Amino acid sequence: MSANSSSTAAALALIADDMRAMDAVIARRLKSEVALVSQVSSYIVAAGGKRLRPALLLLMCGALGYSGDQRHNLAAVVEFIHTATLLHDDVVDESTLRRGRETANEAFGNPASVLVGDFLYSRAFQMMVDAGDMRVMQTLAEATNVIAEGEVLQLMNMHDASLSEEGYLLVIRSKTAKLFEASARLAALLAQSSAALEACCADYGQALGTAFQVIDDVLDYDGDALEMGKNLGDDLREGKATLPLIIAMQRGTELQRKTIREAIETGGTAQMAEIISIVHSTGALTATRAAAAVEAQRALDALQALPQNIYSDALRQLASQLLDRRS
Numbered sequence: 001m002s003a004n005s006s007s008t009a010a011a012l013a014l015i016a017d018d019m020r021a022m023d024a025v026i027a028r029r030l031k032s033e034v035a036l037v038s039q040v041s042s043y044i045v046a047a048g049g050k051r052l053r054p055a056l057l058l059l060m061c062g063a064l065g066y067s068g069d070q071r072h073n074l075a076a077v078v079e080f081i082h083t084a085t086l087l088h089d090d091v092v093d094e095s096t097l098r099r100g101r102e103t104a105n106e107a108f109g110n111p112a113s114v115l116v117g118d119f120l121y122s123r124a125f126q127m128m129v130d131a132g133d134m135r136v137m138q139t140l141a142e143a144t145n146v147i148a149e150g151e152v153l154q155l156m157n158m159h160d161a162s163l164s165e166e167g168y169l170l171v172i173r174s175k176t177a178k179l180f181e182a183s184a185r186l187a188a189l190l191a192q193s194s195a196a197l198e199a200c201c202a203d204y205g206q207a208l209g210t211a212f213q214v215i216d217d218v219l220d221y222d223g224d225a226l227e228m229g230k231n232l233g234d235d236l237r238e239g240k241a242t243l244p245l246i247i248a249m250q251r252g253t254e255l256q257r258k259t260i261r262e263a264i265e266t267g268g269t270a271q272m273a274e275i276i277s278i279v280h281s282t283g284a285l286t287a288t289r290a291a292a293a294v295e296a297q298r299a300l301d302a303l304q305a306l307p308q309n310i311y312s313d314a315l316r317q318l319a320s321q322l323l324d325r326r327s
Contacts, residue, residue, distance in 0.1 A: 008321050011314035015058040018072065022054055025076040029123055036108070040116040044083055044104050053078045053183045056208070059318075060187030060201055062311030070131050070190055077140065078183050080124040085147060085179075087117035092155065093238050135189050143182035150174025159239035161249070161261040168243055172213040173206065180209025197305055204302035204315065211295035211322050217242035218288050221279045236275065239267045243291060245275075248284035256282070296322050 012019070030041045054075035061071045089095070090103040091110045097103060105113040121144065128140050154171045157163050184205030188198035220235045221244050235242050241264050249257045256278045262268070263275055279285055299319040306312045 008318060011059065011317050012055055014310060014314050015055060015062065018058045018061075018075070019051065019055065021072040022058070022075040022079070025072050026079060029076060029080075029127060032119065036112060037116055037119050040087075040104055040108050040112050041083075041120060043107065044087060045079075047098065047101060051079065052212070053082050053179050056180060056205060056315075056318075057183040057187050059311050059314050060184050060204075061190060063306050063309060063315060064187055064191035064193055064197075064201075065307070066187065066191035068190065071187070073127055073130055074136065074186050074190070077124045077127045078179065078186070080120045080127070081140070081144060081147075082179060084117040084120035084124070085151070087113045087120070088151070092151070093234070095234065133189065136186060139182050139185050139189065143178050146174050146178045150176075150178065154240070157241065159265050159267065161241055161264040163241040163246065165243065165246055168241065168246060169210070173210055176213040177206045177209030180212070181206040184208075200302045200305040204299045204319075207295045207299035207302060208319055208322070211292045211299065211319070214243060214288060214292040214295065215322060217244060218285055218292070220244070221276050222285050233269045233272045236263055236272065237267050237269050239264055243288045244279050244284045247287045248275075248279045248282045251282040251284065251287075252278055292322070296320065 026045060030038060030045065032038050032041075057075050057078055058071055061067070086098070087104055090098060091105045091113050094105075095103050096106045103113075104116070108116075124140070128137055131137070150171055150173075154175060157167065157171060181202050182205070185198060185202040188201040193201070217235065220233065220242065236245075245260055245264065249260050252260070259271060260275055260278065263271060296319045300316060303312060303316055303319070306315070
């Protein structure tokens with residue numbers, strides 16, 4: 001979330017104590033007698049990041065009036081699952097930079113990154129058992145499975161310039177939005193909410209996560225590499241047909257389509273400047289932001305079922321401010 005978003009900062013300030021409590025859980029549960037496990041885990045967790053998924057769980061718990069200790073445990077579980085996906089993602093994508101510094105695979109090598117990712121997954125499953133709630137375990141087990149399917153689906157779509165908007169959305173709803181959805185649903189389960197309210201919480205999470213990823217894909221062609229802490233053009237190098245490129249190909253001339261298609265199929269970034277120009281001139285970024293706005297509105301609509309309080313107000317701000325995101 002953009003550092004210049006004061007309302008986002010205010011939303012996160014509401015749960016500052018909860019985030020510290022979660023960090024204490026993370027520090028305690030990262031410990032391993034195998035030195036490299038602790039070293040790699042600490043390296044990637046210390047890299048920080050937006051921590052949006054656990055923040056979503058904690059804000060939703062606040063909105064629903066749940067204040068038990070399990071919220072800190074499950075927030076840590078969500079962060080561990082997300083961190084494990086990042087470790088595996090960066091190996092698959094051969095990424096070298098994340099959050100402004102070397103990826104774990106660049107610093108420690110691919111084998112260590114994959115195996116420590118496995119450790120974080122298995123530790124997360126140990127921790128979710130502590131909640132003693134079958135629905136909690138079902139939610140997280142399903143989420144990790146869908147995320148894995150999304151990863152495989154994305155791998156199958158690499159260098160495929162014919163990917164449709166529907167195919168793109170299926171990947172991000174699986175790969176990114178599913179953990180947002182699970183985070184929001186977990187809060188409802190902890191609060192023992194009604195099935196209808198639980199469904200609204202899950203809808204909010206899915207819509208927020210989808211909008212977040214769509215905006216993330218915009219920033220690959222309209223962002224600041226230093227602010228974002230990643231290499232601009234990474235998606236193109238990896239052969240990912242993201243929504244800005246899909247729309248640009250729909251709207252562009254035959255020559256422009258050919259330029260983008262060849263870049264996706266070869267993973268070539270030599271024409272990056274030209275492709276950025278095509279994406280801008282075809283209005284693809286504006287159209288992509290509009291698609292994100294539809295998802296953000298869906299998130300806002302889902303919130304109407306929640307109690308009115310400072311936490312639900314903060315969730316509303318998160319969805320509204322997403323569209324101003326610049327990093």
